Amino acid sequence: MTDATSMTDVAPDARTGEAQFGDYFALLKPRVMSLVVFTALVGLIVAPLPVHPFIGFVAILCIAVGAGASGALNMWWDADIDKVMKRTAKRPIPAGKVEPGEALGVGLALSGFSIVLLWLATNALAAGLLAFTIFFYAVVYSMWLKRATPQNIVIGGAAGAFPPMIGWAVATGGVSLESALMFALIFMWTPPHFWALALFVRTDYGDAGVPMLTETHGRRVTRHHILAYTLLLVPVAVGIGFTSIGGPVYLALSVALNARFLWGAWQVWRRDDAQAEADNYATEKWLFRISLSYLFLHFGALLVEAALRAAGWSFF
Known part of the structure; x- marks a missing residue:
């Protein structure tokens, strides 16, 4: 570790004036929150039991606020390293x-x-799944794993993988193979997504x-890990297509997306630092860019399948 300033001593004299609403909103990591909200909403909608629209709205709002609370707590704890990193x-x-x-204070209040x-x-x-997330x-990943092990992204990725499982639990009161696979899809996607970024944010x-x-x-080992986790990701992603929430639209899209993602991971793997x-x-930046749309398109396809089933078009 560097001898960076502690969390409570970060630039106390550098305050630029009265904080604005946008400053507090930025604490909630709105871009991360948008993916959390979307995947949670999909988990709720594709579940086999209907949810009253108002209850669904409240549930998604709570999940979004909980995600924002996590972001605020993360920023509080990581303030010392955040000021060192350019991004x-x-x-x-x-x-x-x-x-x-x-x-x-914002993080604790919004969490509760x-x-x-x-x-x-x-x-x-x-509620229990949200609390655990x-x-x-905030604790397991931010306070421990992030600074303790190079597997921080792998294990810590579980936090971002819970929202569709929470959405499913809102509708059904339980968990299932389908919700577990949605969790696994995000969990397995996270390492290659972030490691691709780490390769060029040097x-x-x-x-x-x-x-x-x-x-x-080193970057050579990182390239090996990107390819390995992508190989593990592909069967999870495609496998969802054969469950009750999948179908031909999802399968076709998933096969195409995973072929492209796997090809990108292969191209990253075969390169060296000089190239x-x-x-x-x-190539590393391209892989990172396509990873940004990877989850959105998969979960969007699940919404399409749910809409087709609601219209009476059931293929499986």
């Missing part, structure tokens, strides 16, 4: 717009609000003392 230096705390204690309201509006399992991201993690795989084991530097990591 995070403009976040509200290192930029001096929000004080660490304020971020902690979202969990209790989800419990009252739906059921204990859904917040705890896992110095940030090392400067911050974060043991990202690229820093601890990557020669074209400014073009």
Whole structure:
């Protein structure tokens, strides 16, 4: 680890003025929240039991707020390393717009609000899964795994994989093979997605003392891991097509997407650093870009299958 400033001592004199609403909203990591909301909504809609629209709205709101609470707690804890990394230096705390204690208060308050309201509006399992997700991201990942092991992204990816399972639990009060596979889809996608980014965001993690795989084991090993996890991802993604929430539309799209993703991972694997530097990591950046749409398209296809079933078009 670097001897960076502790969480509670981050630039206390650098406060640029009164914090605005947008500064507090940025604490919630809205771009991450959008994926959480979408996958949770899909989990709720594709579940076999209907949910009253108002209850569904409240549930998705709670999941979104819970995700935002996790983001605020993460920013509070990681303020010392955020100010070192170029891509995070403009976040509200290192930029001096929000004080660490304020971020902690926002995170704790929103966590309690979202969990209790989800419990009252739906059921204990859904609320329990949301509580565990917040705890896992804020404590297990942020406070422990992120700074302790190069497998931080692998294990920590579970936090981002729970939303569709929570949505399913809202509708059914339980878990199933389908919700477990939606969880596994996000879980297995996370490592190649982030490691592709780490390959071309070269110095940030090392400067911050974060043991990202690229820093601890090198880029050659990272390329091996990207290909390995992509190979594990493909059968999970395609396999969903053969469950009660899948169908021919999903299967066709998933096969095409995974063929492209696997080809990209193969291309990244076969390159060395000299080749990557020669074209400014073009292939690695391409793999990262297509990974951004990978989940959205898979979960969007599940929505299409649900709409077809609702219209009476059942193929399986």
